[in-house]
Every structure is written in structure tokens, then in C-alpha cells.
Amino acid sequence: AARAGGVRQKNVSKTTMGIDGLRALNVFVDSSIFIGKNYNYMHSSFVALKEAVLDERANLLVTDVTIEEIKANIYEDVGKASQALRKIRATAKVLRNVPSLNESVVFEDIEQASVGAQLVEQLEQFLKDAKADTVPVAEADTRFVFDCYFKKSPPFGYGKKKREFPDAFVLSTLSEWAESMQEDVIVVSQDSDMLGIEGQFPRLSVVRSLEEFLSKVTSYFEELAPTAQQLLEENLEEIESQLEQQFQWLGFILADQDGEVNETRVTEIGGISAYLIALNHGTDGQPAEAQFELTATIEFEADVSYDNLETASYDSEDKVLIPWETVERTVHCYEIVQADLSLQFDTVHPYSVEIEELNLHTPKDVSVYAEEDDGWPYK
Structure with missing residues (x-):
């Protein structure tokens, strides 16, 4: 051709x-x-x-x-x-x-x-x-x-x-x-x-x-696809726990103020969707491996601190604002994350299953805004 x-x-x-x-x-x-x-x-x-x-x-x-x-x-x-x-x-x-x-x-x-x-x-x-x-x-x-x-x-x-x-x-x-x-x-x-x-x-x-x-x-060609999907649903609690742990290790940036994100706390993980993108059968008694792409919405609280420029004074000599007050507050945020998930499981009942790997790949950094959107939790 x-x-x-x-x-x-x-x-x-x-x-x-x-x-x-x-x-x-x-x-x-x-x-x-x-x-x-x-x-x-x-x-x-x-x-x-x-x-x-x-x-x-x-x-x-x-x-x-x-x-x-x-x-x-x-x-x-x-x-x-x-x-x-x-x-x-x-x-x-x-x-x-x-x-x-x-x-x-x-x-x-x-x-x-x-x-x-x-x-x-x-x-x-x-x-x-x-x-x-x-x-x-x-x-x-x-x-x-x-x-x-x-x-x-x-x-x-x-x-x-x-x-x-x-x-x-x-x-x-x-x-x-x-x-x-x-x-x-x-x-x-x-x-x-x-x-x-x-x-x-x-x-x-x-x-x-x-x-x-x-x-x-995968669903069209793989007889084990329904089993893999069922095992995923049965292990959602552990998956959510690992998502929360990896989310906490991301970088958090205060995007709309010159300040810091001091601490974050996950309040809820919801809206998880999972697509079974590949399924490999085990050979010679080895377990099967199912690969999922996960998308989830993580709601969290962030403790932030930043200079209050509304009460700052202006230094005419150095031509800079001098803040006299620090604002400390907690804001409510959410982030949509994506992760790769690999499950290994036996192909015969009772389907012993293990989370082989969970990799939260998107985002790498999370932007936090001191001024919360009026449309929270919807963008």
C-alpha cells in the first residue's frame, strides 16, 4: 500500500x-x-x-x-x-x-x-x-x-x-x-x-x-471483564484510601495570593469512574491482570495563610507595600484526578485479588484559591 x-x-x-x-x-x-x-x-x-x-x-x-x-x-x-x-x-x-x-x-x-x-x-x-x-x-x-x-x-x-x-x-x-x-x-x-x-x-x-x-x-473480547469490574467495585474502599494517600503527597500551590498552603485534609472522594482498558490472562497458574483508568473527584480542606494587602502601607522610598497583617483561613476545594490502577486476581473462584499498583498521574500540582468560587463544588 x-x-x-x-x-x-x-x-x-x-x-x-x-x-x-x-x-x-x-x-x-x-x-x-x-x-x-x-x-x-x-x-x-x-x-x-x-x-x-x-x-x-x-x-x-x-x-x-x-x-x-x-x-x-x-x-x-x-x-x-x-x-x-x-x-x-x-x-x-x-x-x-x-x-x-x-x-x-x-x-x-x-x-x-x-x-x-x-x-x-x-x-x-x-x-x-x-x-x-x-x-x-x-x-x-x-x-x-x-x-x-x-x-x-x-x-x-x-x-x-x-x-x-x-x-x-x-x-x-x-x-x-x-x-x-x-x-x-x-x-x-x-x-x-x-x-x-x-x-x-x-x-x-x-x-x-x-x-x-x-x-x-475489553468488554467485547474478554469473558473475564465482568469479573474484573466486580472485583474493582468490591475493593473501592482500599482504592479510595490509596488515592487519598497519594493525593496528600502532591504539591499544593496558593494560586491567587502571595502565601502558603500549610495543611490539607481530604473530606470526600466521590464520582469515581473506572474504565477497564486492558486485561491480560495469567498463564501457568499466574494471576490475571486488569488495567483500569480511574477518574475521581476529591474534595478537601486547605489551611492557607497570606499577607492582607488591603491593610498594607506603601513605602514610597522602596516603592513596595508593607503588609501588617497575615490572613489565616480554611478554604474548601475540589480537584479532579486521574490514576492508573492495576489489579491482579485469580481466574477461579474465590478470585483472590491484590492491588498491584495505583499511580495518581494527573495532576502533579494542585492549585488552591483563597477566594472560593461561588459555583463550588461545580466549575
């Missing part, structure tokens, strides 16, 4: 592979997912997607327009990162006195073109490793796309939203591919304008996260 940008060009006569008589699930991953995961192809969900493709459980589709959109966002984000580094140099100037830090990325301009090219190369390598099939947008039904625009149908919606034309052409391309193959395609996108596309594109359906798609794959 011909190649474009290191990614295979799709031959529409090719049938989708599968295992055990079950056909692989076709999936298209929107640019919003790549951006949301910071182009990190070592993320557990990207790794699980690649493994699902190699195991012939999934078939990854991309379009040439989507690839170019991701590349454009990479270069844009590199530019933003470069500007952010320049802005903090004055504040971080004391670090120049540390020999090991003087030549760090903070104090040296990055070569944006070179850095962007490296990230693009990583993207192309991931698509190659995941055997992504490229469907050219030239296959799109242009007239149908404009009909959707004038009728305000998804992905255009109210106001017609001209910026949605690239998405509309991508969806039309995927729809044409699906009709020609007589197969369905699952679209993974965080774009709310994608919701409701089934009415215009009957063979397309939307899920909001890569983890949700991977959970569908």
Missing part, C-alpha cells in the same frame, strides 16, 4: 481483521484526544490502544486532515511553551547561581522548529506502530457537508460554526469509508459538537474518551 507521512494509506477493499470470530472495532481518534493527553504516547491509554490493534481487536483510522491538524497544534503549543519559559526567567533568576541549572531550558531559548519536528516524529512513529490506516478527506461527500451546514446539523449546530468544516469533512470521510466497508466506526472526541452525529452519519457513533473506547474493546 502507498504511504503518506509514514502512515499507511487505506485500501478500502481491505476487510477488518479480528479474533475468535469477532471483528475488530474500528476507531477514529480525534485531534482533541492527542492534545488532551499532551501528545504523550507512553500514556497507558495510548499503549493499550496500540496493543489492541496489534492483537487485532481494534483498527485505528486517521484522516490526512486530522494528522495535519495535530501537527499544527503541536507547533502552536511549542510556541506557547517557549513564551511561558521566557516569562518566568526574571522570577527564577536566582537559579542562575546553581551551575547545574544555569544552562537549563528555563534560561536558554528552545529551537521551536527542532522541538516541534521531534514531537511530530513521535506522532508519526506512534501512528506507524499502531498500524493506523489513513483515509483521505478527498473521499468526503462535499455536497452533504454543505447540506449539514445549511441545516445546522451536527457538527455545525446553532450558529452554523464555520470552524467545524474540517470536522464535518472528516466525519463525511469516515462515513463514506464505513458505508463502503459495511462496517461501523467509533469516533473518540472531546468536542461537544460531535454529539448527535448518528442522525447524519448512521454508521458513526461517539464516545468522549479513549478509555471509554478501550473499555468497549
